[in-house]
Amino acid sequence: MKLPVLPFPLCSAKKPEEEPRPPPACQLPKFLGVILKSVRKDGNSPARSPARPRRKGNAMKPDGKIVLLGDVNVGKTSLLHRYMERRFQETVSTVGGAFYLKQWGPHNISVWDTAGREQFHGLGSMYCRGAAAIILTYDVTNLQSMVELEDRFLALTDTASTNCIFAIVGNKVDLTDTCAFLPEKEGECQADKPIDSFIFTKIKKQVLMDDAIALYKKILKYKKLDEKNAPAAEKMCFETSAKTGYKVDHLFETVFEMVIPLILHQKTEGLPQTVDLNNSKIANHPRSDCCR
16 A cells, blocks of 8 residues: 655654764874863863962072182082082082072072082172172191182172172091091080990091181272271181081071171162173183282
């Protein structure tokens, strides 16, 4: 039996069209695959992680600057590691310069470690610009390292702050002094304690504390500073050991306490405390002979 031909077509129910599926993430570029995996089921945009609070632009800007100067292999980097990271680390010679940022009370102080090699000598004046304190470092077992402070490094401090504080530091005293192996307690040497656990060969000191004091007084004359108004030489000359930590804390804490008034003064004067590598010119300083 044939059905009659209707003048109009019957309406057939159509299946709902399926939305095109994206290709598997493995067939897409890596960054697109990550986006697809992060789309939520509700079809909204990719989920984002909570926004992290941004630090203010000047939150970590240094308020003052301290610079370590000295010949190669006197232990400037090791002194900084000992104080900032509380450990001794065998290091290679510094190239150019590097710094740590130390918070001292409400102030942020940058401590710059500079290269002692001759080829980086010209960079020293740039790092010293506007410095509130200069730590001149020598090796107590190397007389030439003390001579270099006066011959090569003193002239670099001409760009420092007018009222810059100077500290003279003889490092590696552990090679010469029994006391340097003992724990530090209120800055006193505990020579009465046994040191049988330490096996070492003493090296004769080539630079004495009196030599450091004499250099400090020469620096005051070079800077035309009144010795009566400047910190006492006995207070600003130190002997340390980066290897054992002997007197290292005492050195930096003394310098930090003394630079705070200078930092406040520099803030009122609006003096810069950062190193501009783009606008700084490397000067070729002659050897200083005014202190001889």
